[in-house]
Each structure stands twice: as C-alpha cells, then as structure tokens.
Amino acid sequence: MLQPRQCGACTLCCTVIAVEELGKAQGVDCQHSIPGKGCAIHRSPLRPRACGRFECQWLIQRQMPDSFRPDLTGVVLTAIDSPPRLLAVCDEADALAWRREPIYSFLKRQTRSQLIAPITVLARSGPRLWLLTATTDLDLGEVSADSVLQVVTADDGTVTVSVQPPAPPP
Ligand code: SF4
Numbered sequence: 001m002l003q004p005r006q007c008g009a010c011t012l013c014c015t016v017i018a019v020e021e022l023g024k025a026q027g028v029d030c031q032h033s034i035p036g037k038g039c040a041i042h043r044s045p046l047r048p049r050a051c052g053r054f055e056c057q058w059l060i061q062r063q064m065p066d067s068f069r070p071d072l073t074g075v076v077l078t079a080i081d082s083p084p085r086l087l088a089v090c091d092e093a094d095a096l097a098w099r100r101e102p103i104y105s106f107l108k109r110q111t112r113s114q115l116i117a118p119i120t121v122l123a124r125s126g127p128r129l130w131l132l133t134a135t136t137d138l139d140l141g142e143v144s145a146d147s148v149l150q151v152v153t154a155d156d157g158t159v160t161v162s163v164q165p166p167a168p169p170p
C-alpha cells in the first residue's frame with residue numbers, strides 16, 4: 001500500500017491560499033509558515049480549521065508524480081466539489097506557472113476527462129482567473145473561482161464564457 005505523502009519542504013499553499021481565520025490574504029506568507037519546514041502550529045489547536053480542511057491534490061492523490069510537488073512546479077492543485085472544478089493556484093510572482101510543463105499538459109488532459117462528470121479546469125493567480133478548455137485558455141479577468149460560469153462552444157470550436165457572481169450559500 002502506498003504511504004501517505006508528506007509536504008516535505010513545500011509551503012506553497014501557506015502563501016497562495018487566503019485564510020480568513022488569520023486575516024491572511026492570498027499571496028501573503030502565513031505568519032506561522034516556516035520556509036522549507038512547514039507549519040509551526042500544525043499540531044496546535046490554534047491551527048485554523050480551514051487549513052485542516054484544505055485538500056492539496058498532490059498530497060492526497062498518491063498517483064500524481066513526485067515532480068508535481070507544488071513548490072517544484074509553482075502550482076497548488078486543489079478541487080472544488082460542486083460544481084466539479086480543478087483549480088491550479090499560482091503565486092502572483094509566478095502567475096503563469098500553470099502554463100509550464102508538466103502541469104500544463106496535465107491540466108489540458110483534465111479538460112477532456114469525463115470519468116465522473118465534466119470537470120471545469122481553472123487557473124488562478126491572485127484575483128485573476130483563467131478557464132482552460134481542450135482547445136483554448138481564456139483570461140476571465142479578476143473574478144472569483146466560485147463564480148458561475150456558462151461555457152458555450154460553437155461548432156467552429158470558438159469558446160465563449162459568461163461569468164455570474166457565485167451563488168449564495170444554501
Ligand atoms: S501545497 Fe500541498 S504539499 Fe505544499 S505545503 Fe501545501 S499541502 Fe503541503
């Protein structure tokens with residue numbers, strides 16, 4: 001059986017992900033992050049619940065190559081369940097890291113994945129969002145990754161997207 005993964009020297013999510021409980025914005029190093037070592041409050045009750053709930057796809061999907069470790073690629077892969085979305089989050093200092101290999105080909109393959117349901121593949125850097133499709137990548141500008149996206153592909157392959165604000169929580 002495969003052993004669970006460890007973060008090792010990676011601390012990228014502790015920079016690129018916002019943590020509301022700490023008042024930490026995305027793109028800002030967390031005050032508790034020790035570069036190359038990890039979270040100083042990992043086993044403490046002070047650790048925000050949001051950090052415990054965060055699902056890094058490289059960490060949980062053991063079949064992903066070791067070379068996909070986020071600090072090596074500059075890309076934190078995470079998922080949103082409903083509707084199903086794969087999100088490639090990059091630091092603003094390396095905003096187009098998602099376009100580098102091997103991550104870019106991986107993301108493009110996911111746009112064609114129909115295993116469970118069609119999946120929306122997005123890349124984010126700071127407030128800026130891109131939609132990846134099998135045929136193109138669209139810069140959606142400064143919109144939330146939770147936005148409602150209506151994607152229409154014309155017969156000639158042209159993709160258009162309308163963006164609506166995120167649906168309010170139930
Ligand atoms: S991005 Fe993933 S591997 Fe890196 S520190 Fe966060 S959880 Fe660990």
Ligand code: SF4
Binds near residue numbers: 014040048
């Ligand atoms: S509290 Fe720990 S896990 Fe959460 S962002 Fe800060 S360093 Fe990372």
